[in-house]
Amino acid sequence: xxxxxxxxxxxxxxxxHQNLNIRTTTxxxxxxxxxxxxxxxxxxxxxxxxxxxxxxxxxxxxxxEVKYGVPIVNKRISVTPISLIMESHCTKxxxxxxxxxxxxxxxxxxxDFIGGFGGLVQKGLTKSDQLLIESLPSVLSKTERVCxxxxxxxxxxxxxxxxxxxxxxMLKQTAKESKNGIGCTKFVVLVNAPEDNPFMAGAFHGVxxxxxxxxxxxxxxxxxxxxxxxxxxxxxxxxxxxxKRTVFKITRAGELIGRExxxxxxxxxxxxxxxxxxxxAKGDSVANIVEEFGIEHxxxxxxxxxxxxxxxxxxxxxxxxxxxxxxxxGTFIPVSEDAGxxxxxKKGALSLDKLESLTSVCSVGLDMVAIPGDTxxxxxxxxxxxxxxxxxxxxxxxxxxxxxxxxxKVGDFVNLGGLLGSAPIMKVNxxxxxxxxxxxxxxxxxxxxxxx
Amino acid sequence: MKKELLFITxxxxxxxxxxxxxxxxxxxxxxxxxxxxxxxxxxxxxMTMLVDMKDSTYSLEKLRSELEKIGDEMGLKIQxxxxxxxxxxxRV
Numbered sequence: 001x002x003x004x005x006x007x008x009x010x011x012x013x014x015x016x017h018q019n020l021n022i023r024t025t026t027x028x029x030x031x032x033x034x035x036x037x038x039x040x041x042x043x044x045x046x047x048x049x050x051x052x053x054x055x056x057x058x059x060x061x062x063x064x065e066v067k068y069g070v071p072i073v074n075k076r077i078s079v080t081p082i083s084l085i086m087e088s089h090c091t092k093x094x095x096x097x098x099x100x101x102x103x104x105x106x107x108x109x110x111x112d113f114i115g116g117f118g119g120l121v122q123k124g125l126t127k128s129d130q131l132l133i134e135s136l137p138s139v140l141s142k143t144e145r146v147c148x149x150x151x152x153x154x155x156x157x158x159x160x161x162x163x164x165x166x167x168x169x170m171l172k173q174t175a176k177e178s179k180n181g182i183g184c185t186k187f188v189v190l191v192n193a194p195e196d197n198p199f200m201a202g203a204f205h206g207v208x209x210x211x212x213x214x215x216x217x218x219x220x221x222x223x224x225x226x227x228x229x230x231x232x233x234x235x236x237x238x239x240x241x242x243x244k245r246t247v248f249k250i251t252r253a254g255e256l257i258g259r260e261x262x263x264x265x266x267x268x269x270x271x272x273x274x275x276x277x278x279x280x281a282k283g284d285s286v287a288n289i290v291e292e293f294g295i296e297h298x299x300x301x302x303x304x305x306x307x308x309x310x311x312x313x314x315x316x317x318x319x320x321x322x323x324x325x326x327x328x329x330g331t332f333i334p335v336s337e338d339a340g341x342x343x344x345x346k347k348g349a350l351s352l353d354k355l356e357s358l359t360s361v362c363s364v365g366l367d368m369v370a371i372p373g374d375t376x377x378x379x380x381x382x383x384x385x386x387x388x389x390x391x392x393x394x395x396x397x398x399x400x401x402x403x404x405x406x407x408x409k410v411g412d413f414v415n416l417g418g419l420l421g422s423a424p425i426m427k428v429n430x431x432x433x434x435x436x437x438x439x440x441x442x443x444x445x446x447x448x449x450x451x452x
Numbered sequence: 453m454k455k456e457l458l459f460i461t462x463x464x465x466x467x468x469x470x471x472x473x474x475x476x477x478x479x480x481x482x483x484x485x486x487x488x489x490x491x492x493x494x495x496x497x498x499m500t501m502l503v504d505m506k507d508s509t510y511s512l513e514k515l516r517s518e519l520e521k522i523g524d525e526m527g528l529k530i531q532x533x534x535x536x537x538x539x540x541x542x543r544v
Contacts, residue, residue: 069533
């Protein structure tokens with residue numbers, strides 16, 4: 001036999017017992033060619049291009065699930081940042097209409113999320129960007145599948161604090177208009193946002209991308225946790241080695257399926273995002289990996305070192321496995337979507353402050369964090385600005401997906417439903433940065449950006 | 453014609469008739485068995501069968517659902533996967 005029984009069993013067992021799957025296949029679609037001065041025609045072209053391609057994606061992905069026996073959990077779409085294509089149609093009403101068109105196309109093609117309803121505002125806001133932000137509370141509460149993003153900074157430009165200062169208010173408004181604040185789960189603000197990220201809510205089809213491209217996100221916290229569990233006695237170097245080898249294997253599965261899917265759809269293959277992405281399923285948790293290392297609960301002292309080790313090993317294994325590693329490629333530590341993280345917050349092991357420090361060594365920032373609904377908007381802006389500063393100075397992507405849940409207090413829970421899980425309301429520092437945030441303007445690019 | 457090789461994996465408790473039932477299905481659908489192996493791993497009975505589907509009268513979807521039926525009847529997990537995934541994951 002070309003492959004041994006042990007190897008076949010290892011793969012089968014990863015799928016059956018450890019939740020190995022292709023977390024997402026995300027088709028990037030350029031919508032610039034749909035722009036039309038007639039808004040009805042414009043939306044029709046957008047609908048047709050998204051719907052027809054999304055339908056192909058779903059059909060072809062299903063065929064590969066059967067061929068390889070690996071579940072492809074999500075089929076998703078990312079599009080050109082909407083603010084760019086709406087420049088000549090920018091009214092709040094038209095933004096909502098465009099969002100409804102995208103939502104319908106996704107729903108009709110059986111796509112669960114469509115990303116790209118956002119803009120690149122790192123240096124300043126165009127009129128279109130401004131109106132897009134203003135439209136977000138109604139877009140995020142009135143549509144089901146549309147995900148929004150803003151890129152509010154890059155290491156070579158700095159942070160657009162004026163844009164950040166609009167977000168606290170926008171998020172509070174969005175939370176009020178949607179049940180349990182769920183609209184906020186579909187918005188992420190980033191710095192150094194990758195143009196080929198397949199993961200929601202921050203996926204968009206960058207302006208440097210081809211007409212269509214296929215990006216793949218693998219998963220595997222359960223697989224990594226299981227291999228760590230079997231290796232209790234090894235030191236950090238050995239631990240890194242075994243994680244590297246395991247991530248190599250799961251990335252290869254993503255590479256194979258991504259490449260074949262792109263080939264079958266006759267479009268270019270983009271990237272494999274090697275991020276470990278938790279789900280609410282038992283054992284499919286990044287927090288549980290850290291706990292398996294020997295830390296009682298994630299958030300305890302030692303957790304930053306643990307995440308740093310994990311993150312680095314994941315990258316080394318993934319980089320060897322695929323020539324096209326891209327997107328975020330790190331380790332997600334979302335709160336509500338990871339049962340181990342939720343448990344750590346409940347027990348008081350993980351605070352918002354420690355979570356922020358963990359994000360300095362891992363992608364992708366403060367993710368799926370619920371805070372009290374009465375948190376002042378300037379404080380929300382400051383939480384976002386702190387997280388973005390970590391990304392800018394460390395020359396990496398960071399983002400914030402935060403939910404100020406109306407009428408909830410610290411210690412309460414909010415059920416966000418399905419994959420999004422249930423989030424404990426986390427404590428926010430009660431002291432204010434209002435006067436600092438009011439200064440506005442742009443954080444200058446850090447000195448590390450001067451490379452030429 | 454080039455071979456179309458897939459692995460059937462059976463995981464569960466060892467029982468009489470596993471190979472008989474699967475072989476019968478493969479015979480009916482004109483699928484050739486290239487190799488068979490079995491082992492006990494982590495307390496599970498594991499059997500793998502390498503099969504060639506190039507002359508199969510069943511589609512892969514149909515074969516998969518028939519195998520799942522056998523799995524459900526016998527309380528076993530039965531998977532079928534193209535050999536490329538194992539080659540990709542386990543060979544540099």
